[in-house]
Amino acid sequence: MNKNKYLKELFELLEIPTISAQKNHDPDIKKACIWLKNKLEKLDFAVDIIPTNGHPVVYAENLKTKGKPTILIYGHYDVQSPDPLSEWDSDPFKPEVRSGNIYARGVADDKGQFYTWIAAIDELLQSNKSLPVNIKILLEGEEEVGSKNLDDFVENNTSLLKADVCVISDSHSLSENTPLLTYGLKGLTYMELKVKTLARDAHSGLYGGNVLNPAIVLTQIINKLKDENHKILIPGFYEKVRKLDEKERASLNEFPFGEDEIKKETGALTVSGEEDFSVVERAGARPTLDVNGIWSGYTGEGPKTIIPAEASAKISMRLVPYQNDQDIADKFERFVKQITPKGVEVQITRLSGGLPIIMNKNSSYYKAAESAMEKTFGNKPLYELSGGSIPVTATLKNLLGIDTILMGYGLPDDGLHAPNEKMSISMFEKGIATNMEFLQLAGKIKP
């Protein structure tokens, strides 16, 4: 493997500060797009830099392998701001190698990771002159600012993007030796509630005992949403929840995530949740409800004897297949209106939403990914259902009808979004090797 060539190329890409949140970096965004176009054209890809309402998408395709499957590779070329700069041990946009790691902004998130695919393609072309599969590459420039224009782009280009499966390297494995396959992600329904009982704050001595306190009403509403055994009480909330069979439970529970990990990572004094489910099951396969914020009345120092006029809360639910975020938002809204006492004005706002997704981990492509990982890492991957959300996976499932395989080559301590972001060079190499193996195995699958 021509490792040094790929590292040199990656370093060139890392040197372009593609900070998508900062307007003054728009020329860098453009520069990176052109750099990627040139590189991919050298690999015999047809490449377009396609404008969106935000930053452009780089789309490339090499579809010369008739009769073989088409693999869609997703990545993002934009990066987070490196602030605070003073905490970096080296310039975030001058990649430096220390103790086997590359230090640079965006190296793990996501330039170094998606580059494992470009390097794998390059390597395959050098040895075989042709690719084992057809390949489409979609590189966006707005992942770090919420992928605002990606859904529209996919919706407007469904035939362009048509493929048999999507692969994304933008996550991490468990360790240098333990790869991970995330085959499900949660969805989200995020609501804001405001309850109002008075026109203005009132004197608690003169009006206490006679008017409804909106902060208390809000606590009553919240208490009716979830009971103390962690059961969510919104009617119909669990109706569509996917059930786990014993085999899947056993597989999930191999994942080393338990009370100790949670306590270490969050400083939680106690770990508790639905009694009939393990920690891993609750995290990945059970829907949850949390208050993300609450505010009302006087929050400064010392006492102030008012009854607040209104009280607000941000309440979000993480959803699992086959719940639907809009349906859950409807049910939430209907129930909150029903339990709000008379004489209370309630305002309900939907702040964001997204569908949960589950992939078919028994598909041939998953099996190919598993074999490729096992060959490179020396261990079979662990299968995980994640509590997080990667909205593009749900978009691809909904609009293109395809599964996504998340093949992460980061490590848990890479420091994404933080100073001194790094990527292990050996993980970079393992990524390239795994991807080559995967593409070759995929070439044997009947599309």
Added chain:
Amino acid sequence: MNKNKYLKELFELLEIPTISAQKNHDPDIKKACIWLKNKLEKLDFAVDIIPTNGHPVVYAENLKTKGKPTILIYGHYDVQSPDPLSEWDSDPFKPEVRSGNIYARGVADDKGQFYTWIAAIDELLQSNKSLPVNIKILLEGEEEVGSKNLDDFVENNTSLLKADVCVISDSHSLSENTPLLTYGLKGLTYMELKVKTLARDAHSGLYGGNVLNPAIVLTQIINKLKDENHKILIPGFYEKVRKLDEKERASLNEFPFGEDEIKKETGALTVSGEEDFSVVERAGARPTLDVNGIWSGYTGEGPKTIIPAEASAKISMRLVPYQNDQDIADKFERFVKQITPKGVEVQITRLSGGLPIIMNKNSSYYKAAESAMEKTFGNKPLYELSGGSIPVTATLKNLLGIDTILMGYGLPDDGLHAPNEKMSISMFEKGIATNMEFLQLAGKIKP
């Protein structure tokens, strides 16, 4: 009555900007003390300006009426800041008369009101050469900043302040024709709660369902403090609550304070409280519990998917005789600890407290006040139990064992603490006349 002389003197006092909260007005505080000392010495009072840890107390006595009761008159010479100045129609420290009202900062709160007593004494001395009772006057300079040093002053001077009854004019009557006697005030126990479940905010996707959400735990605790029928659930909370007999209920319910007044004054959409009590009874004779503030997590715009590490609330209880604020704080603390789930750190802070007080409205001094009011106003006063708190009344009851009669000559729309504070000149005159009558009637009571 030499009205113009008293108005002229009052205007001099109003011109001194005795803003107790602002250090740069310390010279004005001193100037007002000297002004009061000079005036009271002219009335044959022995006067001391007594330093405290904050602003001085002006103490004056004229005890030459052997064998007669001693009346303690309390007032405060300090005022609120006049900000925002731009909203005043005339200079707050250049009193101006418009449509029968004096406009000036502090005229109703409390310079004009306590001056009705000084004018009454002046008037009595001019016609009789001697006073019908012994009089002690206590004028403090820190009422607008919480009377921080008054309790200590009273405690250190119990024999100096010994009296048969205290009178305070620092409240309002119901209208120009309807005087009011407030014979009870609520006490206060004001607590702050902080519950903590995590060392730092956590990702709601990765940890939701496995860790306790402190905002939800806080709502559970608050819901166990008071039920939806407005009953407070802290064990022993109602144990010492004074019961009303039918006669007192009837008298209280003459007071025109009902659903309409509350809706008008607060903009409440509904009025509701303990079912077995009227609006007036709830306001004056029933203890209450309110959340004055609550905060946790993300409270900015849009969604943020965190589980907060901690959540806080300010919770206060208004108390009625014979509840004790310390005892209620103890009970609150014990109960909250008991209902806080395992694995939750709870921190309970006492922010302030004060005893409730009830006066003997059948005492000879109350009867004297009632007769004096009836003579001047043409109507008997209404008797009220107030939901508010005037801490000095409880201090005097506890340390000197005496009742306080609240004889208010303000009007509900005087705009205390607001721009364009005013006092009606006819109420000023009625105050002087009522006080003269009261002092003469009190002179007939056997001490």
